[in-house]
Amino acid sequence: MQTGTHFRTCNLCEATCGLAIEVEQGKITSIRGDTEDRFSRGYICPKALALQDVHEDPDRLRTPLRRNGDAWEEISWEEAFSTVATRLAGIQKIHGRNAIGVYLGNPNVHNHGAMLAMMPFLQALGTHNRFSATSNDQLPHMLANLELFGHQALFPIPDIDHTDLFICIGANPMASNGSLMTVPDFRGRLKDLQARGGRFVAIDPRRTETADRADAFHYIRPGSDALLLMAMVNTVFAEGLAQTANQQGWLKDLDLVRLAAGPFTPEKVSVHTGIDAQAVRELTRDLANTPRALIYGRMGTSTQAHGGVATWLLYVLNILTGKLDRPGGMLFTAPAVDLVTLGGLSGQKGHFGRRYSRVRGLPEFGGEFPSSTMADEILTPGEGQIRAFVAVAGNPALSSPNGRRLEQAFAQLDFMVSVDYYLNETNRHADIILPPVASLERSHYDLIFNALAVRNVAKFADALFEPAPDARTDWEIMLELGQRLSAEKKRGWQDSISWKLMKLLGPDRLTDLLLRTGPYGVKVLPGGGLLEPGFDSLTRLLPRKHWLRELLDMGPYGRPGRSLPKGLSLGKLRKNPHGIDLGPLRPSLPQRLQTHDGKINLAPRRYLADVERLQARLDNPPPADALQLIGRRQLRSNNSWMHNSRRLVKGKSRCTAVVNPADAARLGLTDGQSVQAHSDVGRIVLPVEVSDRIMAGVVSIPHGWGHDGQGTRLAVAEAHAGASVNDLIDDHQVDPVSGVSVLNGQYVWLTPVPSSSPATGARRAPGKSRQYNEDNPAATLSE
Numbered sequence: 001m002q003t004g005t006h007f008r009t010c011n012l013c014e015a016t017c018g019l020a021i022e023v024e025q026g027k028i029t030s031i032r033g034d035t036e037d038r039f040s041r042g043y044i045c046p047k048a049l050a051l052q053d054v055h056e057d058p059d060r061l062r063t064p065l066r067r068n069g070d071a072w073e074e075i076s077w078e079e080a081f082s083t084v085a086t087r088l089a090g091i092q093k094i095h096g097r098n099a100i101g102v103y104l105g106n107p108n109v110h111n112h113g114a115m116l117a118m119m120p121f122l123q124a125l126g127t128h129n130r131f132s133a134t135s136n137d138q139l140p141h142m143l144a145n146l147e148l149f150g151h152q153a154l155f156p157i158p159d160i161d162h163t164d165l166f167i168c169i170g171a172n173p174m175a176s177n178g179s180l181m182t183v184p185d186f187r188g189r190l191k192d193l194q195a196r197g198g199r200f201v202a203i204d205p206r207r208t209e210t211a212d213r214a215d216a217f218h219y220i221r222p223g224s225d226a227l228l229l230m231a232m233v234n235t236v237f238a239e240g241l242a243q244t245a246n247q248q249g250w251l252k253d254l255d256l257v258r259l260a261a262g263p264f265t266p267e268k269v270s271v272h273t274g275i276d277a278q279a280v281r282e283l284t285r286d287l288a289n290t291p292r293a294l295i296y297g298r299m300g301t302s303t304q305a306h307g308g309v310a311t312w313l314l315y316v317l318n319i320l321t322g323k324l325d326r327p328g329g330m331l332f333t334a335p336a337v338d339l340v341t342l343g344g345l346s347g348q349k350g351h352f353g354r355r356y357s358r359v360r361g362l363p364e365f366g367g368e369f370p371s372s373t374m375a376d377e378i379l380t381p382g383e384g385q386i387r388a389f390v391a392v393a394g395n396p397a398l399s400s401p402n403g404r405r406l407e408q409a410f411a412q413l414d415f416m417v418s419v420d421y422y423l424n425e426t427n428r429h430a431d432i433i434l435p436p437v438a439s440l441e442r443s444h445y446d447l448i449f450n451a452l453a454v455r456n457v458a459k460f461a462d463a464l465f466e467p468a469p470d471a472r473t474d475w476e477i478m479l480e481l482g483q484r485l486s487a488e489k490k491r492g493w494q495d496s497i498s499w500k501l502m503k504l505l506g507p508d509r510l511t512d513l514l515l516r517t518g519p520y521g522v523k524v525l526p527g528g529g530l531l532e533p534g535f536d537s538l539t540r541l542l543p544r545k546h547w548l549r550e551l552l553d554m555g556p557y558g559r560p561g562r563s564l565p566k567g568l569s570l571g572k573l574r575k576n577p578h579g580i581d582l583g584p585l586r587p588s589l590p591q592r593l594q595t596h597d598g599k600i601n602l603a604p605r606r607y608l609a610d611v612e613r614l615q616a617r618l619d620n621p622p623p624a625d626a627l628q629l630i631g632r633r634q635l636r637s638n639n640s641w642m643h644n645s646r647r648l649v650k651g652k653s654r655c656t657a658v659v660n661p662a663d664a665a666r667l668g669l670t671d672g673q674s675v676q677a678h679s680d681v682g683r684i685v686l687p688v689e690v691s692d693r694i695m696a697g698v699v700s701i702p703h704g705w706g707h708d709g710q711g712t713r714l715a716v717a718e719a720h721a722g723a724s725v726n727d728l729i730d731d732h733q734v735d736p737v738s739g740v741s742v743l744n745g746q747y748v749w750l751t752p753v754p755s756s757s758p759a760t761g762a763r764r765a766p767g768k769s770r771q772y773n774e775d776n777p778a779a780t781l782s783e
């Protein structure tokens, strides 16, 4: 676009806010909230403005780079692709297909092109050594979805717009803008909740921005959520609060849950959680007795030592108290592109524990191993060792546990390629970097977040700016790499249907197809009569019995009760640039369940088997004078990136260690001074912030910082470096049930640093001496 107003959805976080972007002569002059977007109602946060900074950033890579010693040289796409394909295929030829490791980072899920190209891309790589942000994030929720509802992506979503009691544990939506709950304008929706007489309760080790707006707040000791939730389940049974009558036909194994919760009385757990027994009982009664109520948890309950069981118990509590599938409780979405139903039709519902990782024997989930064992798989010699690595839209050096050890691992790879438009702390170890276009130069449809949204909505936008003639999108890069790789390997990968579909249609027309065949679509006539030219050939591509062909022949799922033909298509979305509202979430059980018997198994064995470990926690006192480390998301920061935007990072450093005044006094720390935080795996230096808004015994440090500038190209971020909390987090601690990283609740120690020391955790440059010491990790020092 040269001049005019462009409407699209912000791709940075899960909230999917509508943007109105003003352009004059090819330059952005303003970015505002789109007041006509029916879903986000004009709300945006400061990060949206920084989309302009990313777009215009001189540091953003626009041409493929190849390492030449410590320097980088620009090369052509042709040379880049052929080098990568030759090297990867060569390494697999010698060392086997699992010699390639791949990490898929968070921004992929905000990019429908990347999502749709992922399957053929991974098929072409053909490795079992896959990793992603999932295991540092929502894995326990996906496991609970799979175990209880039969599909890993069937997430229950809080019906915030109709609830009267919202219990929020281990989430900070005022800063994060919501997660596994796509909720633009959380603040406004919370105000509405309270204005209609509803209540919001927050439970967190820190009095967060969200806690500030809550009607009630409880501090909780990190990692003890499963104990609290067990005590709540215990109370439900003890006081006869269960409300399962309307779910009788499809609930199994209630009694096993009752047995499991038996030992966890509110009295017994309260010394560990820090929440008094009477408060636990009242909270449970409120949840049970308020018809429209829910309990919701996120990073704090998920990425911790008992993340699997804690997340299961959240689901159990909502079900036991009759809140699942009820307006104002937790509901399933009915998105326009319904990946859950598609997955069900094609037999892909997710899986767990089909394989175990080579070095530590950790379970795969959905074909991925836990990111906490990435370094092990690269560093440990033997058959199946990872020797080449592909990083797509991620920065695990800063975002995965024990980032320093991971960097040491990356540095010793035979070959590494990264698909990213910044030269960051991870791909400074790469041999080749393939930079895709930035988000304003590509189209946008939220395949994932529409499916997690508190209303059913759909919205599409074309690219705002025409990409440069020689630029590539993520999906083009993935397809090209896949094609060349399989040509090198002389495999018939091109025959895969997911590849053919993408090659033939591209992400937008494939999205169109998915919209048309989805629950709000139009009946597709045999032979593709209603489809745009080009689709006709589609049915010819597909074998007669293929699920997609059946879907095409059937129209919008064909099944009674599911079909809500609204004639939704890409064309229709293009005519509605502010998005289309498809209505509130509605009850859909038991039809929507994907379990084989159509029932919810409330007590899956893998959770029950872990209850003993939870019980053991009751007897284990924390080490004296250690603090428990928790994270802290910040409105102006986005995981490990967006720190190269001046307007987001300006002002006082936000990468601080927040401690309670009692701990500060005990440890001799004063506000603003430098402190060294150390753990069993590393140490960092950063400023301390003394605050009575955090529990005693806890320290909070945000993640994603630590931009030492050595070998990276992030000038602004470097000037606001901070330190990486993941240098402190032990990659050997994972929740054994799910394999999720323990990002919250690990023990660290703080000591004052004389004021002359630099307040950053300096990291290493590639090629320089590696400072991670395997034998004595805590002695790992920055130079």
Ligand SMILES: Nc1nc2c(c(=O)[nH]1)N[C@H]1C(S)=C(S)[C@@H](COP(=O)(O)OP(=O)(O)OC[C@H]3O[C@@H](n4cnc5c(=O)[nH]c(N)nc54)[C@H](O)[C@@H]3O)O[C@H]1N2
Pocket: 104, 105, 106, 107, 108, 111, 132, 133, 136, 137, 138, 299, 392, 393, 394, 395, 396, 398, 399, 400, 419, 420, 421, 422, 424, 436, 437, 438, 439, 474, 631, 632, 638, 639, 640, 641, 703, 704, 725, 726, 729, 743
């Ligand atoms: N200690 C601690 N660690 C954490 C967390 C925590 O709470 N505490 N949170 C975890 C969570 S929930 C997550 S999701 C992960 C996130 O961690 P990662 O999965 O590593 O993702 P990001 O940090 O968002 O990585 C962003 C990278 O993607 C690039 N990028 C941005 N957009 C695009 C694009 O469109 N295409 C491509 N190819 N690249 C792009 C950026 O340049 C940047 O280098 O961090 C996890 N790490």
Ligand SMILES: Nc1nc2c(c(=O)[nH]1)N[C@H]1C(S)=C(S)[C@@H](COP(=O)(O)OP(=O)(O)OC[C@H]3O[C@@H](n4cnc5c(=O)[nH]c(N)nc54)[C@H](O)[C@@H]3O)O[C@H]1N2
Pocket: 013, 014, 106, 137, 169, 170, 171, 172, 173, 175, 176, 177, 178, 179, 203, 204, 205, 206, 208, 220, 221, 222, 223, 224, 225, 298, 299, 300, 301, 304, 630, 631, 632, 633, 634, 635, 636, 637, 638, 639, 744, 745
């Ligand atoms: N501004 C901004 N927004 C973001 C992101 C970002 O980096 N910046 N990242 C996006 C991503 S990838 C995600 S996954 C979401 C995450 O969204 P949220 O989960 O809402 O975000 P967090 O701020 O990590 O919230 C976790 C909360 O858990 C608390 N906590 C820590 N340990 C425990 C514990 O043991 N028990 C309990 N009960 N609480 C605990 C922390 O104090 C914190 O308040 O945010 C998304 N939105």
Ligand code: SF4
Pocket: 010, 011, 012, 013, 014, 015, 016, 017, 043, 044, 045, 046, 047, 048, 177, 184
């Ligand atoms: S809240 Fe999230 S989606 Fe909304 S403007 Fe901010 S970063 Fe973008």
Ligand SMILES: [Mo]
Pocket: 106, 133, 137
């Ligand atoms: Mo995340």
